[in-house]
Amino acid sequence: MAHYAAPSWVTARSELHPKSEAIRNTDVFILDEFSMMTDVELSLILMRIFHAGSYRSLEDALKDKLVILVGNHAQLPPVCKCQRRAAKAEGYMLDLPPSICAACHIASNPYFLAAPKFRLPVSVRHAADPIYAAFLDRIRSRPPTQAEIDAVFGAYEPNAILAPGRDPASCSPHYITPEMVPLLVTASTTVLCTHVADAKAHNHVFLEKLSAVAVGARVVVVENCDLAKGAANGATGVVTELRFHKPRRHWRKPHRLVRAVRVRLDSTGVHLWVGLQSCAYHCYSSTQYGKKAIPLALSYTITAHSSQGGTIAGPTIIHARHVFTPGQMYVMLSRVTERRHIQIVGWLTPEDFIPVILPGFEDLDALPLAAGAAAASTSAHGGAGAPAESAPLPLAWPCLEPARVDLMPLDALD
Structure with missing residues (x-):
């Protein structure tokens, strides 16, 4: 802008x-x-x-x-x-x-x-897994305890982590070793990384396993193209067709330059053409020079920053070598619709979660904490139902004051 x-x-x-x-x-x-x-x-x-x-x-x-x-x-x-x-x-x-x-x-x-702030911790994206949705809502405002992590993904045991040569039936469904990443990836797998170097390394491994790197390739939209059709920054899809420039007379060789790429979006199933868009320009001696590119990138492995705004409803591997900025782990986990799709390289600890703390959001961020305490109190007094770590959240939070009502973040509708 x-x-x-x-x-x-x-x-x-x-x-x-x-x-x-x-x-x-x-x-x-x-x-x-x-x-x-x-x-x-x-x-x-x-x-x-x-x-x-x-x-x-x-x-x-x-x-x-x-x-x-x-x-x-x-x-x-x-x-x-x-x-x-x-x-x-x-x-x-x-x-x-x-x-x-x-x-x-x-x-x-x-x-x-x-400005007044409003909040409703209900996500359409995670409606199929309410326990996972409750966990995501808690880590928005504070790091989880190890017990809360284990309640969602299971307790980590070194002998139960999935590794080459081990029987998957006797191993954890969520924790894997780094050596398993190239063995588990398929054409429908997405790997989310904290570091660009890891994303590039995994992408090179995937390219060696692919039979097609044009039509059929998985891509991610890297800027907002058509929000009405779901082509927002971070949306993933599959290439279905290419459109080329017509050869020009001054070309020395018959180059086939791609003019647009047709993509089928994973989230909506809509087909749309993504063409060349200006990505950089420079003014020199009163003349403006521009550079155009197609805002797509391979999405077999992407960073947390690139995935923001997207929705992943298929097999996902999370490789968090080191969380170095607030909100990074939350973004990687919240892109996935259900925890059954997630496999984690290594294991998760409370130190991997750094919430984004903003001034003016203290009252809103306190809502899931109060709800968790209330659920724990109910459980302690003999209340029936799931334990506090896995209790699903209510559909609406009580208002802290008359000016505050509960609204759903639009991010949940991606």
């Missing part, structure tokens, strides 16, 4: 510009995936509304327009460019610490902090 904000900023300030007229005639603005927005991006959007309507102040604009931010604040925040710039200036790569940047994160925006 920021790449194209400057040229459209000046023209949109004109009262006669069509975009300004559309903004003036709109009363409600819904912004999806606010967890991936920065303070600057939210400020640009609010200022655009302010200028298009010729308001006296931004406060007057917000009294006249309703801006709804939809998303899941427990997901991965944008990669901090502040720290990247500092690392580049000092000449070395800087590892991102497990914290939120106070300079560029959307939570540093005063209007975001002042």
Whole structure:
């Protein structure tokens, strides 16, 4: 958005510009995936509304327009460019610490902090596995205990981990050794990794096992293409057809350059064409140079950041070598619809879970903790049902105050 904000900023300030007229005639603005927005991006959007309507102040604009931010604040925040710039200036790569940047994160925006927050911990994506859905809701706000992890995935035992030469029937259905990854992958398997190096290594192994690397290949959409059809950033699918450029006279060799790729999305089953889109541009001597690419990548192995926004309803292997940023483990686990699809390289410990803690969300994040305590109290007094670690969550939480109601995050509808 920021790449194209400057040229459209000046023209949109004109009262006669069509975009300004559309903004003036709109009363409600819904912004999806606010967890991936920065303070600057939210400020640009609010200022655009302010200028298009010729308001006296931004406060007057917000009294006249309703801006709804939809998303899941427990997901991965944008990669901090502040720290990247500092690392580049000092000449070395800087590892991102497990914290939120106070300079560029959307939570540093005063209007975001002042906005009322709403929550409903019910996910359509995980409706088929309520125990798993309850576990995911708990790890949004705090690391789980080892007992809670074992209640969902089973207790880890070194002799029961699936390894080459062992009988799968006598091993854990969830825990595997790294050597099992290339043996278990098929054309329908997705591997989620914390590190890019691991994703590339696994992808090279998969390519050696594939008979087709074009039609039939599994891909992931790396930017929003068509939200109405489900082609959002992180959506996975299968290539069904290719469309090529027509040969041109000045070509020395009859190149077959791909112009578009037809993809069948896993989540919706919809077929759509994904064509070339501008991915970078540079201005030099008053001339603008651009580069286009098809926003697709192989999805046999993808990182947690690339998977955000997608839904995986098939076999999934999670390779978490080292969790290095808040929300990373939550994103990898929450992409999968049911825990029966999940196999984990190694095992999980409470140290693998780093929740995203944002100011202004303390009351909302306390809701699953209060529900867990209530369930534990009921169980302690002889209440029937499942233990507290696996108790399914209620369909709606009680409101903390009259201004707070329960709404479903749009991320759950992916």
